[in-house]
Amino acid sequence: RTGWLTLRISIIMILLRSLIAFVGLLALAKGHSYHMGSCPTVEPQSGFQMGRFLGTWYVIQKTSTASKCISYNYTRGDEPGEYIITQDSNHPVLGNFYIHPGIELLIEIVPVSRGENCGK
Incomplete structure (x- = not known):
């Protein structure tokens, strides 16, 4: 009987330690969060040179993706001030390199007035 009691106490102690460790790690975890409301005010970088x-560019950290080895290629568009962003990555299931044609994005660089917030 003493052996069973000791075994049960040991199991309870192991489970309790595991629970404490899990809660501790959960408290230390950093996560991405989404918020409602307006965009933050971002100051444009002074002296930015798009040509440089x-x-x-190789991604070293990104949220919400299972892809590996992601890179973005920034190129000039047809019109002045237009730029094309293409995302390339390794497919996690197939294991081959894939250029995402649907993720090609055309952006236009325009001057922003100080205090302007997300086009408002």
Whole structure:
């Protein structure tokens, strides 16, 4: 009888320690959160040169994706001030490199007035 009691106490202690460790790790976890409301005010970078920004950029951290080895390629568009962003990545299931034609994005660089917030 003493052996069973000792075994039960040991199991309870292991479960209690595991629960404490899990709650501790959960409290330390960092996560991405979404908020309602207006966009934050962002100051444009002074002296930004788009020509130096063009080319391939490799993603080192990104939320909400299962893809690996993601890169973005920034190129000039047909019109002045237009730029094209293309995302490339490795497909997690097929294991091959894939250029996402549907994720090609055309952006236009326009001057922003100070205090302007998300086009409002």
